[in-house]
Amino acid sequence: MTRHFLTVSALSPEELVAVLDLADDLKVTRGQRADLAGRSIGLLFEQPSTRTRVSFQVGIAELGASPVVLHRAELQLGRGETIEDTARVFSRYLSALVVRTLDHQTVERLALAASIPIVNALTEYSHPCQALADLQTIREYKGGLAGLRLTYLGDGNNVAHALLQAGAMAGMHVTVAAPPGYEPVPQVVEAARESAAHGGTVTVTDDPVAAATDADVLYTDVWASMGRDDEHDARVLLFQPYQVNGALLARARPDAVVLHCLPAHRGEEITAEVIDGPQSVVWEQAENRLHAQKALLLLLLGAADRIPAVTPS
Ligand code: CP
Ligand code: NVA
DSSP: OOOOBSSGGGSOHHHHHHHHHHHHHHHHTTTSOOTTTTOEEEEEESSOOSHHHHHHHHHHHHTTOEEEEEOGGGSGGGGTOOHHHHHHHHHHHOSEEEEEOSOHHHHHHHHHHOSSOEEESOOSSOOHHHHHHHHHHHHHHHSOOTTOEEEEESOOSHHHHHHHHHHHHTTOEEEEEOOTTOSOOHHHHHHHHHHOOTTOEEEEESOHHHHHTTOSEEEEOOSSOTTOGGGHHHHHHHHGGGOBOHHHHHHSOTTOEEEEOSOOOBTTTBOHHHHTSTTBOHHHHHHHHHHHHHHHHHHHTTOOTTSOOOOOO
């Protein structure tokens, strides 16, 4: 049975921990495993990307496989060939396909038609690969995940969705503080509550100060995501109280760490003082994209010998 990774809920709580464990191993043993030698993995990016594109491309090469970089305009997709036919054909050449596109339905349609794993490298709905690296990073700095207070401030977007699901599954107390009207979608909040494990909880509020108080981790992302650029100016005033700045950070625990998926807009969702300050772990977080995604690919392709056998869903 083909395993896809369209949202974090494609993994069980046990698999999530196993991926993080393997990611830690791969970080320490970088360059020593070529478990995917002889395979080819497609990378289809319909939106800009710095970290996701390069970390996948490098990670695939480090695992011994060939990354095949695809551009929509150079495929027959750009001339009207269907998503389903494209998925069927790719399944005859590739071992997996990594896709960044705005419309989540596109990755769902690919997954329905493909007989190879489809990996969501960001849609408007979710950014699950990011959440794997986020948890790996938090665990590195905090020594564990269960029981920690993780507060996300800003837009209830794709990154917030993935973090809610992953954090709750890992037993964290996840709070999203967003302006009214910009909360995460209710179905995601409900699904995160349902899949919460190890005592994990989920809270949504519009109060940034209460949310930041005593947090172990503060997290933010851009106020206007890809596809929402035209809303940027209207959002800046509305989102101002959710800015991660020195005053808000002072509300968190003294040993709190600050994460941002990047790209960052200094002076908007986060101040330079905070993102470039001693509590920021964003560069380690960016590096961990590489290790976490390598672990994910090994799991999806059944090559993660340290991961217990997976029950097809
Ligand atoms: N965080 C992240 O996904 O960055 P890119 O958009 O540069 O891939
Ligand atoms: N929420 C942002 C994340 C970028 C990595 C976006 O979708 O543009």
